[in-house]
Amino acid sequence: MRIAIVGAGSLGTIVGAYLADGGLDVELIDAYQEHVEALNQTGAKVTGTTTFQANVKAITPEQKSGQYDLVLLLTKQLYNDAILQELLPFLKEDSIVCSLQNGIPEDKVAAIVGEHRVIAGSVEFGATFIEPGVSSLTTEYTQFKQYAFQIGELNGEVTERIERVKSVLDLVGGTHISDNLVGTKWSKLLINNAFSGLSAALNGQYGDIIDHEAGIVSAVHIADETIKVGHATGVQFVKMNGFDIASLELNSEADIPERVQTLRTVMEPSRLLKASMLQDLEKKRKTEIDYINGVVSSKAAGTGVATPYNDLVVELVKQAEETHTVPQFNTNIEAFEALLNEQRANTI
Numbered sequence: 001m002r003i004a005i006v007g008a009g010s011l012g013t014i015v016g017a018y019l020a021d022g023g024l025d026v027e028l029i030d031a032y033q034e035h036v037e038a039l040n041q042t043g044a045k046v047t048g049t050t051t052f053q054a055n056v057k058a059i060t061p062e063q064k065s066g067q068y069d070l071v072l073l074l075t076k077q078l079y080n081d082a083i084l085q086e087l088l089p090f091l092k093e094d095s096i097v098c099s100l101q102n103g104i105p106e107d108k109v110a111a112i113v114g115e116h117r118v119i120a121g122s123v124e125f126g127a128t129f130i131e132p133g134v135s136s137l138t139t140e141y142t143q144f145k146q147y148a149f150q151i152g153e154l155n156g157e158v159t160e161r162i163e164r165v166k167s168v169l170d171l172v173g174g175t176h177i178s179d180n181l182v183g184t185k186w187s188k189l190l191i192n193n194a195f196s197g198l199s200a201a202l203n204g205q206y207g208d209i210i211d212h213e214a215g216i217v218s219a220v221h222i223a224d225e226t227i228k229v230g231h232a233t234g235v236q237f238v239k240m241n242g243f244d245i246a247s248l249e250l251n252s253e254a255d256i257p258e259r260v261q262t263l264r265t266v267m268e269p270s271r272l273l274k275a276s277m278l279q280d281l282e283k284k285r286k287t288e289i290d291y292i293n294g295v296v297s298s299k300a301a302g303t304g305v306a307t308p309y310n311d312l313v314v315e316l317v318k319q320a321e322e323t324h325t326v327p328q329f330n331t332n333i334e335a336f337e338a339l340l341n342e343q344r345a346n347t348i
Helices: 010-021 033-042 077-090 106-113 141-146 160-169 181-202 206-211 213-232 253-270 276-282 293-299 308-323 329-347
Strands: 002-006 025-029 044-048 052-054 057-059 068-073 091-099 118-123 127-131 134-137 149-153 175-177
Touching: 002 010, 002 077, 010 025, 010 044, 010 052, 010 127, 010 134, 033 057, 044 127, 068 077, 077 091, 077 106, 091 106, 091 160, 106 118, 118 160, 118 181, 149 160, 149 181, 160 175, 181 206, 181 213, 181 253, 181 276, 181 293, 181 308, 181 329, 206 213, 206 253, 213 253, 213 293, 213 308, 213 329, 276 308, 293 308, 308 329
Parallel strands: 002 025, 002 068, 025 057, 044 134, 068 091, 091 118, 149 175
Antiparallel strands: 044 052, 118 149, 127 134
16 A cells, blocks of 8 residues: 655654554655655654654655555645645545545545545644654653544445555554544544634643633633534534543533533643644744634524634634734733623623
């Protein structure tokens, strides 16, 4: 099996290191020339909650050749049109394109490469790009080896090819097959909304959100909004890392303290994670905010579900994009505190 990792950034570097170490024929494809050179010269180095290094083969997009049996898509959705069009000549009729992107991109991916080629999944571990050739695993190693991916067919069937892809990804970390792909993606979207969105909007690691009262309560509200919008559009959420995501829904304000404690416990292993969207802001790049918190805001239209917390995340991240600045935690947390106070006043 010939494998391509398209988008060998923080996550792709780790995936490529473990697949190459497992003896698979894998190419790490990335546009960052210095990163590609470092990968080829010194290998892919993993730091953080583990230490690991493997020799890998890396290329830039224009160096693609031949055809791939399996493509692991780890680029940002912003670039899907161009990247997938360029990929078409390098796919066979029965090639598999596995979308491991944030958000819910599968319909768009299928529209370009063909629905018959597409399977999808969610990445359940975090990573931060350190320097060319080096990526930091920010999820606790034991959890990473138990829960690294969920994957599934778009129609929910458990097929032979899904089993094959699972056997590949198991070389990286624990891989679980989902018979409810939509629910899987929405469950991952919820975590991204609540923590990646706040990480970018506030300029902090997940631990900064966990430890700040207004931060964690805002995360609870973001999770609640995502669940309510999901349910309103027919989504059945899937467990992540064995946890029932839908149990975070709020029935009343009285549920907040218990949900705060639950979310703190569930997210503690990921406290070192720093959102890729924040890393984008630091590099003065556009983020995927429209494909993360923005999904909830847009899907809420016509459902009667209000999404003020997701809306505020989108507003603050877009503001940072437009001004080419990085948010300040102490400044932006005040916006969430004001929203919390406003809601409390309205419930009295």
